[in-house]
Amino acid sequence: xxxxxxxxxxxxxxxxxxxxxxxxxxxxxxxxxxxxxxxxxxxxxxxxxxxxxxxxxxxxxxxxxxxxxxxxxxxxxxxxxxxxxxxxxxxxxxx
Amino acid sequence: xxxxxxxxxxxxxxxxxxxxxxxxxxxxxxxxxxxxxxxxxxxxxxxxxxxxxxxxxxxxxxxxxxxxxxxxxxxxxxxxxxxxxxxxxxxxxxxxxxxxxxxxxxxxxxxxxxxxxxxxxxxxxxxxxxxxxxxxxxxxxxxxxxxxxxxxxxxxxxxxxxxxxxxxxxxxxxxxxxxxxxxxxxxxxxxxxxxxxxxxxxxxxxxxxxxxxxxxxxxxxxxxxxxxxxxxxxxxxxxxxxxxxxxxxxxxxxxxxxxxxxxxxxxxxxxxxxxxxxxxxxxxxxxxxxxxxxxxxxxxxxxxxxxxxxxxxxxxxxxxxxxxxxxxxxxxxxxxxxxxxxxxxxxxxxxxxxxxxxxxxxxxxxxxxxxxxxxxxxxxxxxxxxxxxxxxxxxxxxxxxxxxxxxxxxxxxxxxxxxxxxxxxxxxxxxxxxxx
Numbered sequence: 430x431x432x433x434x435x436x437x438x439x440x441x442x443x444x445x446x447x448x449x450x451x452x453x454x455x456x457x458x459x460x461x462x463x464x465x466x467x468x469x470x471x472x473x474x475x476x477x478x479x480x481x482x483x484x485x486x487x488x489x490x491x492x493x494x495x496x497x498x499x500x501x502x503x504x505x506x507x508x509x510x511x512x513x514x515x516x517x518x519x520x521x522x523x524x
Numbered sequence: 525x526x527x528x529x530x531x532x533x534x535x536x537x538x539x540x541x542x543x544x545x546x547x548x549x550x551x552x553x554x555x556x557x558x559x560x561x562x563x564x565x566x567x568x569x570x571x572x573x574x575x576x577x578x579x580x581x582x583x584x585x586x587x588x589x590x591x592x593x594x595x596x597x598x599x600x601x602x603x604x605x606x607x608x609x610x611x612x613x614x615x616x617x618x619x620x621x622x623x624x625x626x627x628x629x630x631x632x633x634x635x636x637x638x639x640x641x642x643x644x645x646x647x648x649x650x651x652x653x654x655x656x657x658x659x660x661x662x663x664x665x666x667x668x669x670x671x672x673x674x675x676x677x678x679x680x681x682x683x684x685x686x687x688x689x690x691x692x693x694x695x696x697x698x699x700x701x702x703x704x705x706x707x708x709x710x711x712x713x714x715x716x717x718x719x720x721x722x723x724x725x726x727x728x729x730x731x732x733x734x735x736x737x738x739x740x741x742x743x744x745x746x747x748x749x750x751x752x753x754x755x756x757x758x759x760x761x762x763x764x765x766x767x768x769x770x771x772x773x774x775x776x777x778x779x780x781x782x783x784x785x786x787x788x789x790x791x792x793x794x795x796x797x798x799x800x801x802x803x804x805x806x807x808x809x810x811x812x813x814x815x816x817x818x819x820x821x822x823x824x825x826x827x828x829x830x831x832x833x834x835x836x837x838x839x840x841x842x843x844x845x846x847x848x849x850x851x852x853x854x855x856x857x858x859x860x861x862x863x864x865x866x867x868x869x870x871x872x873x874x875x876x877x878x879x880x881x882x883x884x885x886x887x888x889x890x891x892x893x894x895x896x897x898x899x900x901x902x903x904x905x906x907x908x909x910x911x912x913x914x915x916x917x918x919x920x921x922x923x924x925x926x927x928x929x930x931x932x933x934x935x936x937x938x939x940x941x942x943x944x945x946x947x948x949x950x951x952x953x954x955x956x957x958x959x960x
Contacts, residue, residue, distance in 0.1 A: 463848070465904050469791060476864075483863030485695060522823070
């Protein structure tokens with residue numbers, strides 16, 4: 430992997446994608462820290478992975494299917510909602 | 525004094541509880557009759573606030589029990605309360621949380637370790653029948669168990685149902701146990717293991733009687749050379765070697781093995797864990813549960829406001845790093861590469877287990893650090909502390925930390941690791957080490 434110079438702009442792009450708002454001080458700090466951490470990750474280039482399959486799980490997980498049967502809903506999905514109206518959850522405007 | 529009152533007194537001194545039960549309901553007779561079970565705060569208990577150590581889940585009251593909780597209740601355990609942890613499991617010292625930070629019972633100026641710090645602390649100080657439900661993604665059971673001087677078992681990935689676990693990284697998370705003795709840890713593991721119709725990642729393999737603990741004749745112990753030497757405290761090393769020699773004196777055959785990709789497991793682990801965490805945490809939007817603010821602005825403005833308020837500094841760091849390693853243009857170089865290196869790490873273990881039953885190493889390279897020492901560390905140094913625990917967690921193999929003495933006045937853990945689904949062998953070896 431090529432060396433990535435993490436800029437303030439890249440950190441702000443990542444924060445925006447992750448729906449986070451950073452102060453100037455945080456942007457500065459994360460820029461410095463992300464540079465150090467991503468640079469350390471480059472050591473993986475030393476490992477030959479030619480023809481190696483990726484392990485998405487540590488152990489083989491088989492697909493499992495069960496009968497598609499109706500089942501009673503055992504809890505109230507609104508139990509933790511603070512802002513409801515007529516059994517609906519009130520959310521922010523789309524635009 | 526009731527057990528709950530006793531816990532209140534202990535908690536005032538050591539700070540290990542996030543939410544305490546209002547009363548202990550003891551259900552039918554069973555294997556856990558007479559035991560209380562404490563629960564790491566990322567495992568859902570019906571009617572009991574479950575925050576996973578995060579402000580963004582403040583006030584969240586699960587309307588259901590996690591499968592492990594139902595299994596404990598069915599065997600007669602009384603649920604005691606929720607123990608402290610680093611936010612979502614993001615940490616090695618249990619300091620990354622807006623709630624209370626637990627203090628090490630052997631020296632209150634030192635960390636309990638993390639992320640399951642509260643579980644280890646309570647297990648160490650409990651003077652009543654108690655076993656802890658805990659969870660590990662990259663070492664969150666072995667680390668605090670080692671530093672607090674208790675037994676901590678992380679089972680094989682897929683051995684225990686995770687239904688009702690507030691997830692950190694789906695391909696790594698494992699619910700496990702902590703106890704004062706190997707026998708008690710085996711008891712709780714036996715209760716919680718096995719299939720669950722609500723979690724399709726649980727393995728169908730039968731659950732052996734983990735509680736039948738005796739000596740394995742001719743136990744073959746492998747000592748991975750990469751887990752000793754540079755970076756490992758010499759007194760810690762001496763104690764671990766003394767335990768290995770102790771096993772040898774009781775008939776075990778000890779040999780050196782090599783796990784050549786150990787060095788790379790840290791980067792592979794953190795890339796995978798952060799990538800998965802960044803997608804898992806996307807669901808916290810301040811709408812249906814946990815932290816909810818007055819609704820203003822559009823979706824993006826509202827989500828950003830709640831997440832900025834509710835997530836801590838380490839969570840933000842991991843979410844941004846995980847977002848980066850999955851980004852178009854970087855995904856193959858970081859995320860996919862890390863998954864391929866993980867395959868190499870798994871192959872290392874599989875090769876070693878052809879010749880040995882268990883591997884033995886230190887659980888942590890040093891004893892529990894003081895809080896003032898931790899304050900001097902950069903995030904990268906926090907991550908490096910996990911150097912001995914991430915490889916077995918990446919490979920999803922079972923592991924146990926067993927106390928093996930004190931160095932610098934603090935407990936040290938012997939780390940034993942076994943092949944997938946060989947908990948029965950692992951626990952017998954740990955039981956033997958406990959008798960030394």
